[in-house]
Structures are given as structure tokens and as C-alpha cells.
Amino acid sequence: MTIFTSLIAGLVFGLGLIVSGMANPAKILGFLDLAGAWDPSLLFVMGGAVAVASVAFAIARKRTVSLLGAEMKLPTARQIDRRLVGGSLLFGIGWGIAGFCPGPSLVALGMAEPKALVFVAAMLVGMGGFELLERRKPNSPIHAT
Amino acid sequence: MSVDWNAFTPGSAVAGGLLIGIATAMFVLLNGRIAGISGVLGALLKPVRGDVAWRVAFIVGLIVAPLVFMSFGAWPRLQIDAGFAALVAAGLLVGVGTRYGAGCTSGHGVCGVSRLSPRSIAATVIFIAAGFITVFVLRHLLGV
Numbered sequence: 001m002t003i004f005t006s007l008i009a010g011l012v013f014g015l016g017l018i019v020s021g022m023a024n025p026a027k028i029l030g031f032l033d034l035a036g037a038w039d040p041s042l043l044f045v046m047g048g049a050v051a052v053a054s055v056a057f058a059i060a061r062k063r064t065v066s067l068l069g070a071e072m073k074l075p076t077a078r079q080i081d082r083r084l085v086g087g088s089l090l091f092g093i094g095w096g097i098a099g100f101c102p103g104p105s106l107v108a109l110g111m112a113e114p115k116a117l118v119f120v121a122a123m124l125v126g127m128g129g130f131e132l133l134e135r136r137k138p139n140s141p142i143h144a145t
Numbered sequence: 146m147s148v149d150w151n152a153f154t155p156g157s158a159v160a161g162g163l164l165i166g167i168a169t170a171m172f173v174l175l176n177g178r179i180a181g182i183s184g185v186l187g188a189l190l191k192p193v194r195g196d197v198a199w200r201v202a203f204i205v206g207l208i209v210a211p212l213v214f215m216s217f218g219a220w221p222r223l224q225i226d227a228g229f230a231a232l233v234a235a236g237l238l239v240g241v242g243t244r245y246g247a248g249c250t251s252g253h254g255v256c257g258v259s260r261l262s263p264r265s266i267a268a269t270v271i272f273i274a275a276g277f278i279t280v281f282v283l284r285h286l287l288g289v
Contacts, residue, residue, distance in 0.1 A: 010206020126240020
């Protein structure tokens with residue numbers, strides 16, 4: 001059952017990215033181009049998403065299992081460390097270069113965009129490189145979100 | 146700073162944002178999970194038994210979204226200006242960065258901000274600021 005709800009959640013998430021225009025790298029770059037002709041749309045997307053999600057997380061926080069009986073796995077990490085800062089910096093630079101972040105790149109892949117395939121392949125190589133580097137450090141925790 | 150009123154689409158932005166919020170809400174309430182796409186995808190590269198199928202299902206949902214959207218409306222148009230080398234560089238940076246930073250626009254930007262997590266709010270401020278600076282340097286200093 002959770003596999004089916006996962007599929008639906010991914011689908012609705014993807015539809016949200018398309019409807020909002022966030023699947024389009026040119027629109028993302030329009031937001032990131034503060035000094036040019038600025039498109040603030042992304043802030044409104046985040047506002048709409050956070051408005052709904054914050055209610056859900058307030059409910060989820062009080063529960064130990066989901067409505068379907070799955071374990072409630074919310075992040076517990078709290079420290080703002082070098083990994084978080086450095087990783088987010090690298091991500092932001094990559095985001096600014098092409099206008100793709102992980103979700104929209106997968107949606108664009110579904111549109112059979114050859115450029116999305118190039119981006120996603122490189123992203124998977126980057127993620128795989130991270131796993132290889134982590135494997136050398138047996139005790140370092142991975143905070144997956 | 147000047148707002149590009151022709152490109153600015155507040156209505157569809159909020160509508161799409163609400164859909165993203167609904168997806169995030171149902172995912173945490175039904176599956177007990179954070180809808181953080183870099184984490185859902187990245188953990189598949191180090192698969193753990195019993196922890197694979199839901200991840201694949203979520204990714205498949207994202208990938209088939211354009212096909213479902215098309216049955217309601219027009220094929221969404223994308224504009225990808227980056228060339229091959231830029232796409233490779235960007236993909237590598239996004240892949241490594243989101244895993245070290247433990248999240249992306251969805252996991253930190255939507256879920257973490259919704260949970261008022263100081264860690265996620267810091268990450269979101271940092272990657273948006275890095276994006277602003279990167280686009281400024283590329284477009285206005287280097288003229289790419």
C-alpha cells in the first residue's frame with residue numbers, strides 16, 4: 001500500500017512542479033537572476049507548498065506511526081555543520097548553472113528531454129561519488145532527507 | 146532589481162505549490178517519510194533490502210507526471226539553455242552537493258522549512274544565495 005501511495009505522491013509532486021512552472025529551468029534561472037528581470041514565482045510556489053505541508057508536519061510530529069501504520073521517520077539532525085553548509089553551497093552553484101534541481105530534472109526526463117538525461121546522468125554520478133567517499137569513512141552518519 | 150511582470154505567474158505558482166504541499170503532506174502522513182527528492186533518489190545508490198520499492202515508485206511518479214499532465218492539458222514546454230558541459234558540471238555539483246548537504250529544494254526548502262528546522266532553513270538560505278551569486282557571475286560578469 002505504501003508503494004502505491006508513494007507513486008501517487010511522486011506523481012502529484014511532479015504535477016505541482018509542472019503546473020508551477022518549476023520544471024522549466026529557464027523559469028528557475030529567472031528567479032535566480034536577481035540583478036536582471038526578476039521572476040519571483042518560485043517564492044509563491046514555496047509559499048503554497050509550505051502552507052499545506054506545515055499543517056501536515058504539525059500533525060506528523062505528534063505521531064509515531066503514519067496513518068497506514070508505517071514508522072514515522074522525521075529527520076533528527078540539528079547541527080548546522082560544515083557538511084550542510086558546503087553541500088548546500090555546491091548544490092546552489094550547480095542549480096545556478098543549469099536551473100535544474102533533482103525533482104524538476106526527473107520530471108524533464110519524463111518529457112524525453114535529451115538535456116535532462118545528460119543532467120540526471122551527471123547527478124547520479126555525483127551522488128554515486130558521494131557514496132564512494134562515504135564508504136571510506138565507516139563511522140560518518142548520513143542524514144538522508 | 147526589477148520584477149519581470151511578463152514572466153511572473155503568481156496564480157499558477159501558488160496552484161502548483163499547493164499540489165507540491167499536498168504531495169508532501171500525504172507522503173508524511175501516509176508513508177511517514179520526508180518528500181526529499183535527492184534523498185529518495187540518492188539512497189537507491191546504496192540499496193537496503195526492503196527500502197527500495199517505495200523509492201522507485203516515488204521516482205516513477207515524478208517521471209510519468211508529464212504524461213499524466215498531457216492528458217489534461219498541453220505538453221509543458223521547457224527551455225534549457227545550458228550546453229552539454231554546463232549540464233554535466235551542474236549535474237555533478239547538484240548530485241554531490243545535495244547528498245553532502247542532506248537535501249535539496251524539496252527536502253530542505255519545502256519539508257524542512259515547513260518543520261521550521263533551523264538546519265533546513267540555513268541550507269535553503271545558503272543554496273538560494275549560492276544560486277543568486279552563480280547566476281549573477283555567469284550572466285552579468287562573464288556574460289555567458
